[in-house]
Amino acid sequence: MSKVIARLAMSLDGYVAGPDSGVEHPLGIGGERLHRWVYDLRAFREAQGMTGGVDNADSRLLADWNARLGAVVMGRHMYLTGEQPWGDNPPFHSPVFVVTHHPRETLHKDGGTTFTFVTEGLEHALDRAREAAGDKDVSLAGGAHLVRQFIRAGLLDELLLHVVPVLACTGTRLFDDLGEKHIEWEKTAVLDSPEVTHIRLRALR
């Protein structure tokens, strides 16, 4: 069965978005600092429909990740803040299932991205995404709130943290409200590069 995977850029103090994330600041104020390492990578640019860029270990990591991805689950807040900047050719190039309370017609975008709005909850969205992904994996696009829900429900299989050497000090933390008990992970790989440390983890259950 396909795995449920998520990757997030995170500051040393655990923030994945700046404060006041919304339509005006999709990443939160100052949140782009967490993604600085990614913008010049060939694999990132390719997903955005651009050519060129640096083909280094970071880019290959990202390319491998993107190659595994068969479908996406996304939270409503992320969809609403991303809708405009993603434009007509969003960077997902696969079926995206948005967990929301507001029914809406499926949107078909260029480049293979569709947005399907699922009002029957998280697990139903996951079922739909698994079905769409086939042998490939289901990636959680975010935001933090959605990823947390999956962790709490024991539904996240693999997590790739891009740890950026900055203290963001404010914004949205990935790991909050996860209960009271330790949640153990197996560290499966670490790749260090000048601007970021990638830590790959597999859930232990």
Next chain:
Amino acid sequence: MSKVIARLAMSLDGYVAGPDSGVEHPLGIGGERLHRWVYDLRAFREAQGMTGGVDNADSRLLADWNARLGAVVMGRHMYLTGEQPWGDNPPFHSPVFVVTHHPRETLHKDGGTTFTFVTEGLEHALDRAREAAGDKDVSLAGGAHLVRQFIRAGLLDELLLHVVPVLACTGTRLFDDLGEKHIEWEKTAVLDSPEVTHIRLRALR
């Protein structure tokens, strides 16, 4: 001039101690999980007055760190919770300056550890420690509150995080109440081993 350095074991979600840290649970409830990687290391055992142990890259990292250490600054809470378990031969083997509001006579322990209680504040404790350290470095023993105060004051030069692949979910976070602005670090080294990822950082000012 000697540097101000700190090293802390931290969970993926930023906790450095379990909840209810106190005399009964010096590391907080469940806090020993964050230190599991260290207990068998030769360098750790040596500092505790024990022989044997594993001599691997983790142990050498710790030995190098301990060799740099000329004096220690410690918060009052850490002193009070550690006093009993450290016993007659505490693992510091150097002059320790405890930041406190309560004056007390200096204690002379076995193995070169002294505890001097400084009531004139953090910077005065640091001055005393620098003087005692000579060419060596001043290490912040903790706890989190003390390390945060040094970061906020721009007085911490180097930070070594031992990142443990667990979500602690509860307890004391290292990086809280640090203000509103990004604090940038230069990542100077990463050492990965099966149970822990060591990230070495230098403050950028």
